[in-house]
Amino acid sequence: MxxxxxxxxxxxxxxxxxxxxxxxxxxxxxxxxxxxxxxxxxxxxxxxxxxxxxxxxxxxxxxxxxxxxxxxxxxxxxxxxxxxxxxxxxxxxxxxxxxxxxGVSEKMVDILEERLLETKKMMTGESLVLLVGRGSSDPDVKKDLSHIAELLQIRMPNTTVKDCYLTAATPSFEDALIQVDSYPVKQIFIIPYLLFTGLLMQSMQKAIVEIQRASKQEFVLCHYLGYxxxxxxxxxxxxxxxxxxxxxxxxxx
CATH class of the missing domain: 3.40.50.1400 (Rossmann fold)
Known part of the structure; x- marks a missing residue:
């Protein structure tokens, strides 16, 4: 069997x-x-x-x-x-x-679009999307998530999409949050490329609260991928x- x-x-x-x-x-x-x-x-x-x-x-x-x-x-x-x-x-x-x-799939990009739409906020040329992966020292992880970010960028040509990582890869999520201050954008949409909730999701939420206090930009945390x-x-x-x-x-x- x-x-x-x-x-x-x-x-x-x-x-x-x-x-x-x-x-x-x-x-x-x-x-x-x-x-x-x-x-x-x-x-x-x-x-x-x-x-x-x-x-x-x-x-x-x-x-x-x-x-x-x-x-x-x-x-x-x-x-x-x-x-x-x-x-x-x-x-x-x-x-x-x-x-x-x-792995890399157009279906995963469909989900990312859905997570952005769920926020009920308008995406404009003054919006930035941070796609946040778990991260790994394995270069294939960065290559694949960067590819997924590129596929999302193709679907959203008027919005900038960047990938970043929670552990073991660059740019780190914390560095990406700091760097967005130099971008001419008003909204930062953050998509956790995570299957489920957990400690990493909790750490992201805490970091966003901290940086929002000192920024005039709006940070919008999307739902993680979910099953x-x-x-x-x-x-x-x-x-x-x-x-x-x-x-x-x-x-x-």
Whole structure:
């Protein structure tokens, strides 16, 4: 039997993990597989090891693993594959295929536009959009988020779009907030490129409150991505990629 194993990042914030579980359960409803399990890379349970073993115990002879991560960084390239290799050695009779993260997609740009529209504020030539990613030392993260910012810029030619990062990449979110004072703009729309709430979201909210006190510009914090139906569609595409003999299989597994 063919199983699907969804791997989420995990968070110390209980609400974030609950959001992830609720979303994965919605994804499961769209798939015909009898065996479907979710797990977390860190900070929450069940672990990858536990969920993988559960798939085998339920009768899986093949496990399609989907990393529910926004971009391809160290977690997708190294951390998850390291655990999967261990599980493959433990259950050598079970076939394993490892798929792609969500990655760059026009559907993700659709969501960004939706988050901007939700603010009910008019976008003008005096508006600036900061697309804020989690960040990573992996250069592919910056390359991919910069690409997504460029795609959003194409859709909004009269508005400036910039990418910045919360950790381990430049420009940092704090530096970007300081730099906007030099731009001839009145409104700064901030889109957290995060799947769920959590400590990073809380730190962003605090930083915006602080800088707003000393600025005449208006800072508008948009909703984080959330587990949107279009992300669910992308997850479905990643599952489909693992089907059949000509399936895409990640190079990292």
């Amino acid at each position: 063919e199983a699907i194993l969804y791997i989420c990042h995990g968070s110390r914030v209980k609400e974030a993990s609950s959001q992830a579980v609720n979303f994965i359960k919605e994804c499961m409803k769209r798939q015909p597989n009898t065996i479907q399990e979710y797990c977390f890379l860190e900070l929450a349970s069940p672990t990858i090891e536990d969920a993988y073993a559960t798939c085998v115990q339920r009768g899986a002879t093949k496990i399609n693993v989907i990393p529910v991560l926004l971009l391809t960084a160290a977690h997708a390239k190294h951390d998850i594959p390291d655990v999967l290799r261990k599980m493959k050695n433990h259950f050598p009779e079970v076939e394993l295929k490892y798929g792609r993260p969500i 949107h139906p279009k992300i669910e569609q992308i997850i479905g595409e990643r599952i489909l990629e693992l089907s059949g003999e000509s399936a895409y299989v990640s190079d990292y597994a």
